[in-house]
Amino acid sequence: MIPIEHVIKVNHLSKTFGETQAVKNLSFTVEKGEIFGIIGPNGAGKTTTLEILEGIQKASGGEVEVLGLHPVKQLRELNNRIGVQFQATSIQKKMKVKEAMDLFASFYKGKTQKNELIEMLGLQEKLDVRFEDLSGGWKQRVTLALATLHQPELLFLDEPSMGLDPHARRELWAMIRTLRDKGSTIVVTTHYMEEAEKLCDRVAMIYSGELKALNTPNELLDDVSTHYVRFESEEVSYDSLLSLGDVIKVEKEEHEFKVFSENLQQTAYQIFKYCDEEGMELRNFKFERGSLDDLFVQYLKKEKTG
Template identity: 70%
Template sequence: METVITIENLSKSFGATEAVKDMSFSVRKGEIFGIIGPNGAGKTTTLEMLEGILKPDSGNVDVLGLVPSKSLRALNKRIGVQFQATSIQKKMKVKEALDLFESFYTSTSQKDHLIEILGLHEKMNAQFGDLSGGWKQRVTLALATLHKPEIVFLDEPSMGLDPNARREMWEMIKMLKDDGCTIVITTHYMEEAEKLCDRVAMIYSGKLRALDTPEGLLNDSNAQYLSFDSADLEYDYLLTVPHVIRVEQDGHSFKVFSENQQTSAYHIFAYCHEKNIALKHFAFEKGSLDDLFVQYLEKEKIG
């Protein structure tokens, strides 16, 4: 499969803060590639090195065969970067913003196509500052993709959007993919990564922790847990069960994360049998990317 981005051993520090440490991965043509992680994980720093805005301290970046920090002009003709809504003048009309950005590019613009697929007709005469968060994102998405870029970079595109607007944004990103665009997106919404991305790089403290399809990540036993209800089992006991890493309790409901669920389940059953404790709705659950993420963080704390 054709690769459009490759980074190797990439590192970037700001003073004493190591924002990105020895990061390596590649992005395939035509995929939606998610970079996920909590606040301060290094997502934006990674993205900005791919966009050529930041120069890495060490390591290699190849985007469409170019070194971004050295070939910014050539690269900017072929990539699209979504601006923050705050960088567009509030009084500017949507139509004016589209015309202005269109004038930056000499190549053919796909303005009419974007107006169509993003449904911008009805807002063409609205001032940018009067638009809702969802509409602002549609407009900035259009501005980033006017020149039909081969890759588009989206930094937290659904931040602050309500769940409905977020889902609409996903549909629009999928339309860009259907048009043949490769999309690199950062997010800290795990559900977004799960539903939207073809592959996901999970980062924390500047390091790549896992990289796979959402399905592949969820097959990782770290995301899986035992779930059951019990009125008599104690949280503190569950933490002592062999292989258990973390326990979540909500009233009488428990989620028990373990490195070896089979063995942990065996110990819990044996204990309950011995003490005559009732267990209800016992199940081996698959978990979510959120669960996987918290699990990695817990393991890190334990060392």
């Protein structure tokens, strides 16, 4: 068995700003070659955690090791080996794409993958365009290219798909996967649960600076108690569904029903049997799984009720 190589080790990390504790006793590791997601609502401590890993902010307590380096003490070496796409940053408005690529390439010793990136990200047609004239999606591509010019071993992406339309977001995911396949480990923060679900190999869920869950999206979702069946029918009554065994709750909107149950297979059988006996019609019957969104809401509820 190949031993697991840890690219990032975080041990009991904490960070305080005056009175506020932004990060509390956070511990996790990131393995080489994975896409590691940090999710949580705005203000959960995601960006602070990322900036500590990047050596931009100092930790108040605990230990952090990135690529075997101390982020603050060995910052220069770290900066040669990591790439960072910051949240909501810009390059000079009047700088053209190709000028930015040339400039950033000159920061690194050795050959960069400038031409490969131009091709991979489809930047050819935009090389002579000024940054201020690019749309949001193209700006993200350019800053992603600038962060990955030197083929970093570790790539940090802070809310990379913020403000992108669904199509551009999917394209971005494909690019991130390609970068991973080319050998980078990727740490991405997001508050889009769908992004975490579809893109990440493992997900750390952070809320109020604390780690609430850490697992693969699939296994996290298996914990969700919100699995349900969904169907449409004009004839079925709400009460008759609620009286079926194992059913926890029923949601009805127009003709669409969501039936939550402890035992989905059994409940589905009961619904079909009932409708068959009564001669009722069912349409678009589906087994649905809760999303990370649901899981998140679930955690927050637990938090509030204690």
